[in-house]
Amino acid sequence: MLDRSGIAQAARKIAPHIRRTPVVELEPGAFGLPCRITLKLEQLQLAGSFKPRGAFNRMLSNPIPAAGVIAASGGNHGVAVALAARRLGVPAAIFVPTIASPAKLQRIREEGAEVVVGGATYAEALAASTARAEASGALVVHAYDQPEVVLGQGTVGLELQEQAPGLERVLVAVGGGGLIGGIALAYQGTGTRIVGVEPRLAPTLHDAMAAGRPVPVAVSGIAADSLGAREAGGLAFEIARRRVERVVLVEDEAIRTAQRALWRELRIVVEPGGSAAFAALLSGAHPAAPEARVGIVLCGGNTDPGSVA
Amino acid sequence: MLDRSGIAQAARKIAPHIRRTPVVELEPGAFGLPCRITLKLEQLQLAGSFKPRGAFNRMLSNPIPAAGVIAASGGNHGVAVALAARRLGVPAAIFVPTIASPAKLQRIREEGAEVVVGGATYAEALAASTARAEASGALVVHAYDQPEVVLGQGTVGLELQEQAPGLERVLVAVGGGGLIGGIALAYQGTGTRIVGVEPRLAPTLHDAMAAGRPVPVAVSGIAADSLGAREAGGLAFEIARRRVERVVLVEDEAIRTAQRALWRELRIVVEPGGSAAFAALLSGAHPAAPEARVGIVLCGGNTDPGSVA
Numbered sequence: 196m197l198d199r200s201g202i203a204q205a206a207r208k209i210a211p212h213i214r215r216t217p218v219v220e221l222e223p224g225a226f227g228l229p230c231r232i233t234l235k236l237e238q239l240q241l242a243g244s245f246k247p248r249g250a251f252n253r254m255l256s257n258p259i260p261a262a263g264v265i266a267a268s269g270g271n272h273g274v275a276v277a278l279a280a281r282r283l284g285v286p287a288a289i290f291v292p293t294i295a296s297p298a299k300l301q302r303i304r305e306e307g308a309e310v311v312v313g314g315a316t317y318a319e320a321l322a323a324s325t326a327r328a329e330a331s332g333a334l335v336v337h338a339y340d341q342p343e344v345v346l347g348q349g350t351v352g353l354e355l356q357e358q359a360p361g362l363e364r365v366l367v368a369v370g371g372g373g374l375i376g377g378i379a380l381a382y383q384g385t386g387t388r389i390v391g392v393e394p395r396l397a398p399t400l401h402d403a404m405a406a407g408r409p410v411p412v413a414v415s416g417i418a419a420d421s422l423g424a425r426e427a428g429g430l431a432f433e434i435a436r437r438r439v440e441r442v443v444l445v446e447d448e449a450i451r452t453a454q455r456a457l458w459r460e461l462r463i464v465v466e467p468g469g470s471a472a473f474a475a476l477l478s479g480a481h482p483a484a485p486e487a488r489v490g491i492v493l494c495g496g497n498t499d500p501g502s503v504a
Numbered sequence: 505m506l507d508r509s510g511i512a513q514a515a516r517k518i519a520p521h522i523r524r525t526p527v528v529e530l531e532p533g534a535f536g537l538p539c540r541i542t543l544k545l546e547q548l549q550l551a552g553s554f555k556p557r558g559a560f561n562r563m564l565s566n567p568i569p570a571a572g573v574i575a576a577s578g579g580n581h582g583v584a585v586a587l588a589a590r591r592l593g594v595p596a597a598i599f600v601p602t603i604a605s606p607a608k609l610q611r612i613r614e615e616g617a618e619v620v621v622g623g624a625t626y627a628e629a630l631a632a633s634t635a636r637a638e639a640s641g642a643l644v645v646h647a648y649d650q651p652e653v654v655l656g657q658g659t660v661g662l663e664l665q666e667q668a669p670g671l672e673r674v675l676v677a678v679g680g681g682g683l684i685g686g687i688a689l690a691y692q693g694t695g696t697r698i699v700g701v702e703p704r705l706a707p708t709l710h711d712a713m714a715a716g717r718p719v720p721v722a723v724s725g726i727a728a729d730s731l732g733a734r735e736a737g738g739l740a741f742e743i744a745r746r747r748v749e750r751v752v753l754v755e756d757e758a759i760r761t762a763q764r765a766l767w768r769e770l771r772i773v774v775e776p777g778g779s780a781a782f783a784a785l786l787s788g789a790h791p792a793a794p795e796a797r798v799g800i801v802l803c804g805g806n807t808d809p810g811s812v813a
Contacts, residue, residue: 212531215528222550236526239772462805
């Protein structure tokens with residue numbers, strides 16, 4: 196069920212396999228902001244991002260054929276599926292675009308997965324992975340647009356509710372929408388409002404909300420490797436349009452500033468996409484009311500650590 | 505009182521001023537180790553190390569004269585005292601040795617403290633700071649050898665007990681001994697055993713335990729900037745000899761390996777001294793029994809983040 200109970204079920208299923216990531220509540224006045232900030236440290240998750248939650252839930256919710264699992268991603272999702280497959284003892288093939296970074300490909304290979312260069316773009320890699328899956332019968336693990344994936348990512352929200360009850364808003368970075376869709380479901384029926392954050396150069400959900408349906412967008416900028424989905428997932432969009440208050444856009448420079456601020460004040464390293472939600476707060480793109488209690492999901496840390504200094 | 509109740513009192517006193525740092529419990533089999541690991545993420549503390557706890561407790565437990573506070577340290581303690589003084593609105597003078605890193609001095613200055621180069625070594629800077637304090641009447645905040653400082657650092661242990669009850673052992677890096685002394689007091693009367701960890705090139709408490717009293721030691725190596733006290737504090741030594749199970753030594757290479765492993769598997773950046781306790785576990789210097797529940801204090805993150813990749 197694509198609702199809160201489905202997320203609770205996912206949480207029980209994946210609990211033995213993932214990390215329950217901690218939160219840190221910042222002191223009043225932190226970063227010169229008037230609100231009270233709780234950071235969810237999801238960059239400490241296995242594979243350095245929230246992605247294993249959805250991957251494990253998809254794999255644990257379906258019989259896995261002898262051909263194993265298939266995913267298309269040259270980034271965090273690819274690493275997560277490779278890791279989950281290895282830990283569950285099943286083969287994985289990860290289809291990557293030629294633009295994927297050598298470091299990510301190396302990491303995918305280290306997890307024992309087969310890496311297949313599937314074309315010049317993510318769309319081509321996805322098409323190639325789908326063709327292979329149809330031929331081999333392997334289980335496809337989509338990067339965001341499958342119910343089990345959305346429910347798995349939603350466990351971030353369930354944990355955050357338990358760890359920091361009563362937040363007024365939670366800010367979440369958006370790529371294809373799996374994470375914000377899941378988190379919005381997790382907070383269903385609570386008073387907490389969910390705010391999406393996207394780079395101005397990758398306004399996928401923002402433009403979909405404006406158009407009333409997912410539309411193709413041009414994506415670029417420093418966070419494109421993690422937030423650069425060209426079109427919002429259909430599942431995520433349907434959830435978001437009912438349950439996401441708004442989607443704010445942040446400049447690349449604000450993302451970089453947020454990364455540096457998190458390093459300087461907290462010794463936290465996040466990748467550009469992982470700092471986007473915080474960038475919305477720090478830059479004022481999302482102005483927080485004095486004393487408001489705001490949750491920020493730091494969703495990934497897969498970057499060159501030297502880049503945050 | 506130099507006991508558990510004194511630490512509880514310190515915790516109440518400093519609570520409005522510091523961060524309650526979170527813990528993360530690692531999945532079974534993490535790092536290929538047989539034990540269950542809980543990391544206390546004290547590198548997320550204000551000023552990037554545990555040091556503000558003791559500094560705030562010292563300042564909040566004494567009247568602060570018009571001359572303000574004085575400390576000797578070119579490292580984490582100096583930054584912490586400068587930060588605490590600024591937040592409490594009192595002047596601070598930090599006496600540093602000429603060998604202190606420019607980055608740390610810059611940070612101390614940014615907190616608004618007066619930086620005084622007090623000699624070639626820490627001992628000379630300490631002597632110069634003491635002379636100034638006698639002349640001006642300023643309150644001295646020692647880096648480790650004052651009761652309020654030990655009690656303040658002990659609040660790390662109090663939090664860890666609440667966050668992860670029932671640990672069999674807690675591993676703590678040792679410089680002058682303030683942190684391990686405080687943590688050992690916090691665990692007084694529980695079944696948890698406290699293990700100290702020092703670099704082989706800075707065996708301050710190790711050699712004191714062997715000699716039956718603090719003795720001067722030669723210090724060098726990659727963690728000397730934070731763990732390189734030349735002689736254990738008298739207070740810490742008295743606590744340690746009754747309440748610390750043992751002090752294990754780790755090689756610099758094991759410290760570097762631990763830093764890299766924490767980055768690779770958890771996207772955590774710690775300085776060399778901050779990873780020493782974990783290095784003892786990872787290198788086998790402290791062999792953990794299967795299923796044993798072990799707490800590790802990551803006590804500082806003030807390093808070039810690029811150094812952990």
